[in-house]
Amino acid sequence: MSDFPRPFPARDRDTAPFWEAQDNHILQFQKCSQCAHIRYVVGPLCPECRSFDFGWIASSGRGTIYSFTVVRHQTHPAFEPPYTVLLVEMEEGPRVIAQLRAPEDADVGIGTRVHVEWEDHEQQSLPVFVPEA
Amino acid sequence: MRDNACIVGIGESAYTRDAESPASVLSNQLRAATNAIADAGLETSRIDCLIPSQYGPSTEELAANLGIASLRFATTVHMGGAAAVTSVQTAAMAVTSGYADYALVVTGWNGYSATRTRNVLASNTSVIPGGDIARDYYMPYGLTVPAQWYALIARRHMHEFGTTAEQLGAIALAMRRHAQLNGRAVMRERAMTIEDYLASPVIAHPYRLFDCCLETDGAAAVVVTSAERAHDLAQPPVRVLGAASAHPYPADDITNRRDIFETGLTRAAPRAFAMADIDPADVDFAQIYDCFTFEVLQQIEEAGFCARGEGGAFVEGGRIELGGDLPVNTHGGLLSEAHVLGMNHVVEAVRQLRGGCGERQVPDAEVGVVTGWGDFGDGSIAVLGR
Ligand SMILES: [Zn+2]
Numbered sequence: 001m002s003d004f005p006r007p008f009p010a011r012d013r014d015t016a017p018f019w020e021a022q023d024n025h026i027l028q029f030q031k032c033s034q035c036a037h038i039r040y041v042v043g044p045l046c047p048e049c050r051s052f053d054f055g056w057i058a059s060s061g062r063g064t065i066y067s068f069t070v071v072r073h074q075t076h077p078a079f080e081p082p083y084t085v086l087l088v089e090m091e092e093g094p095r096v097i098a099q100l101r102a103p104e105d106a107d108v109g110i111g112t113r114v115h116v117e118w119e120d121h122e123q124q125s126l127p128v129f130v131p132e133a
Numbered sequence: 134m135r136d137n138a139c140i141v142g143i144g145e146s147a148y149t150r151d152a153e154s155p156a157s158v159l160s161n162q163l164r165a166a167t168n169a170i171a172d173a174g175l176e177t178s179r180i181d182c183l184i185p186s187q188y189g190p191s192t193e194e195l196a197a198n199l200g201i202a203s204l205r206f207a208t209t210v211h212m213g214g215a216a217a218v219t220s221v222q223t224a225a226m227a228v229t230s231g232y233a234d235y236a237l238v239v240t241g242w243n244g245y246s247a248t249r250t251r252n253v254l255a256s257n258t259s260v261i262p263g264g265d266i267a268r269d270y271y272m273p274y275g276l277t278v279p280a281q282w283y284a285l286i287a288r289r290h291m292h293e294f295g296t297t298a299e300q301l302g303a304i305a306l307a308m309r310r311h312a313q314l315n316g317r318a319v320m321r322e323r324a325m326t327i328e329d330y331l332a333s334p335v336i337a338h339p340y341r342l343f344d345c346c347l348e349t350d351g352a353a354a355v356v357v358t359s360a361e362r363a364h365d366l367a368q369p370p371v372r373v374l375g376a377a378s379a380h381p382y383p384a385d386d387i388t389n390r391r392d393i394f395e396t397g398l399t400r401a402a403p404r405a406f407a408m409a410d411i412d413p414a415d416v417d418f419a420q421i422y423d424c425f426t427f428e429v430l431q432q433i434e435e436a437g438f439c440a441r442g443e444g445g446a447f448v449e450g451g452r453i454e455l456g457g458d459l460p461v462n463t464h465g466g467l468l469s470e471a472h473v474l475g476m477n478h479v480v481e482a483v484r485q486l487r488g489g490c491g492e493r494q495v496p497d498a499e500v501g502v503v504t505g506w507g508d509f510g511d512g513s514i515a516v517l518g519r
Contacts, residue, residue: 007255009270041266041270041389071275071338072337073335073336076255076278078275087388
């Protein structure tokens with residue numbers, strides 16, 4: 001397998017506050033100041049009402065598994081299978097991707113409630129999801 | 134379309150899986166292009182419109198190599214696997230509007246011997262639309278290739294509608310059976326049973342190895358002109374009765390759509406069928422972009438061949454095999470013929486409508502559909518007729 005470094009988000013002028021908050025273990029979303037639409041993918045303009053004004057809101061960190069995949073075939077040198085990636089519908093609305101952290105025999109599937117914890121990397125802290133007790 | 138554009142020439146290179154292949158992408162594309170032009174019975178110098186793929190040689194490079202001195206219109210469609218059909222649509226627009234007379238559309242790559250998809254994406258996500266989102270929100274969590282992205286949608290469909298592994302397997306088997314009737318298919322003489330399918334290793338659940346398209350070297354091309362000009366050429370013209378392209382919303386993020394199953398095809402298909410004045414029930418065959426088995430099922434639903442959630446039952450019982458209600462990918466598709474970015478689906482549709490498919494011919498085929506699926510669900514569709 002070719003030698004590629006582990007991918008991390010690339011900060012730019014729009015997204016830097018989002019990634020800096022993650023380094024402080026805060027998952028936050030943009031909330032439109034005009035129509036209150038909450039968006040996950042960071043951008044300068046509200047696609048619902050075309051307002052440039054927004055504030056940041058901290059997520060509760062809690063959500064429900066909307067879908068998932070268990071990766072068993074390696075496609076990138078930085079990610080060794082098996083690993084499970086979740087698509088989680090957060091309480092605030094947006095769906096967020098992150099890996100599952102749970103014992104191998106944990107009963108986890110669509111509908112399971114999870115919460116965010118954090119894994120620190122030199123380049124960027126990233127969220128992981130842990131099943132609610 | 135009152136004045137239909139017509140596909141008048143088809144051409145392909147060999148389709149190979151050979152790590153030591155001596156054929157460059159350029160030479161494969163030139164072979165497909167010259168075959169298509171010769172098939173049409175056209176002088177190469179008459180080509181005045183060129184629509185090459187985003188992957189491979191540029192317009193400038195192809196035109197120079199083909200000895201085409203004077204182009205009137207050239208463009209490239211950036212819609213990944215949806216681009217082949219959208220490029221045919223673009224060619225149809227060019228030749229029916231008077232901006233050009235004869236359009237050459239060509240795709241192809243060395244997907245086996247050089248351009249492994251996972252390596253391309255690991256080094257540069259900007260090759261795909263929405264690449265920044267993949268880089269920032271998907272790749273850091275180990276979702277680095279399309280099989281893993283799309284698996285989230287497939288798994289959700291299984292949850293909501295009870296779609297089963299056996300139903301995805303029925304799609305893989307249909308493509309493989311059709312490939313046994315196609316001398317060009319890479320998977321000819323590699324027959325597969327449902328047991329083989331279920332025993333194939335999981336790549337990214339729910340996708341097994343045999344849910345995933347091939348990686349191959351090769352190229353395919355078509356020549357498009359107006360109905361009026363088509364009659365002076367060598368082959369019976371195949372008419373573009375309707376064509377449409379569209380994007381899902383949001384197009385650049387596959388995970389935050391209100392309707393997670395929506396694709397570009399959801400919007401494009403009704404437009405194309407209305408333009409053609411054809412009902413999906415009246416289609417004789419469909420060549421559906423089969424990057425993975427579930428995407429075939431999803432497109433069957435979103436194109437309107439059955440209702441949302443009924444795709445699993447639709448693909449069972451041989452219904453999408455030759456002899457069934459809607460034969461799908463009669464050449465074997467990306468899953469079992471070759472992956473040349475979907476242009477082989479256009480070529481096969483034309484071949485079926487000309488009646489030249491031998492033992493895999495759909496009897497009396499009059500209307501066929503070709504679809505494209507690109508990146509995060511960009512969609513394209515052409516309704517073709519004799
Ligand atoms: Zn707003």
